[in-house]
Amino acid sequence: MPRLGVILQDEHALRAARPARPDPSDEAGDEAGDPVELVALRSTLLNPPRAAAARALAEQVRSVHPNAVLVPYVWHLVSHAASDGLREAGTRTLPGEARRFGHLQDTPEVQSAWDVSLRCAREMGADTVILRTPPSFTPGTVNQARLAAFAEARAAEGLHVVWELDGLWEPATTLALARKLSIDTLVPAYEGTGRPVPQSYEHRWLRVDAAGATERLRGALAESLVFALANADALEDTTILFSGARAHANLRAFVRALDAAEL
Incomplete structure (x- = not known):
């Protein structure tokens, strides 16, 4: 079975979850706890919590999903430029010129921002972080070198990226980088039409968005992804994250399709 998880915009999204039970019975059926093995915290992209708040958030998540691994997003001051529009949405900031933050630049300002993300990850007990980059982080030698330096520095700290x-990054380029840097990429599982994206699943985590054709992951849509993974011999090794307001509901729909397929 693939590793399944959810991307939470904030802790309020946990209200849609079915908490795990200490000893769920076989008769629990659809009322059993959600099989969530990983929880990605997108709120840390905007406002990484300070130490006590990070621990409290981790405890809150684990009270609902006790077996889940927590994966925070890297703060936007590391990854996004001022023109990318995230700074106005956040409430936490650091001193320094705006142009010296973001895009993985080798500046003291970016290092200070990373230190905040690192402390947050440590307080949550995380060994993996998600680095989200904007369209302005364009493919080219400079940004590829910055990505490589970032990944290598995180590996030295014991963190997977x-x-x-x-x-505009091409799949062949991102796969080559993932192989070279020993990182994974988080990419959409579906096209806008609702068909699974034709792609290699090597070094890929898949994201199922609760939007467009997959706002509600109906049986046929879920089944199509199950068989796309099975046909690529990737069903056992893939990580799939469900995002949006229906993240938990769509995860359940995928599990039902997986069970029905009897693969």
Whole structure:
């Protein structure tokens, strides 16, 4: 079975979860706890919590999903430029010129921002972080070198990097980088039409968005992804994250399709 998880915008999204039971019975059926093995915390992209708040958030998540691994997003001051529009949405900031933050630049300001993300990850007990880059982080030698330096520095700190990219990066380029840097990429599982994206699943985590055709992951849509993974011999090794307001509901729909397929 693939490793399943959810991407939470904030802790309020936990209200849609079915908490795990200490000893769920076989008769629990659809009322059993959600099989969530990983929880990605997108709120840390905007406002990474300070030490006590990070521990409290981790405890809150684990009270609902006790077996889940927590994966925070890297703070936007590391990854996004001022023109990318996230700074106005956040409430936490650091001193320094705006142009010296973001895009994985080798500046004291970016290092200070990373230190905040690192402390947050440590307080949560995380060994993986998600680096989201905007379309303005374009493919090219400079940004590839910055990504490599970032991944290598995180590996030295004992952290695995999952890169959620946006923009004009070609799949062949991102796969080559993932292989070279020993990182994974987080990419959409479906096209806008609702068909699974034709792709290699090597070094790929898949994201199922609760939007468009997959706002509600109906049986046929879930089944199509199950068989796409099975046909690629990737069903056992893939990580799939469900995001949006229906993240938990769509995860359940996928599990039902997986059970029905009897693979």
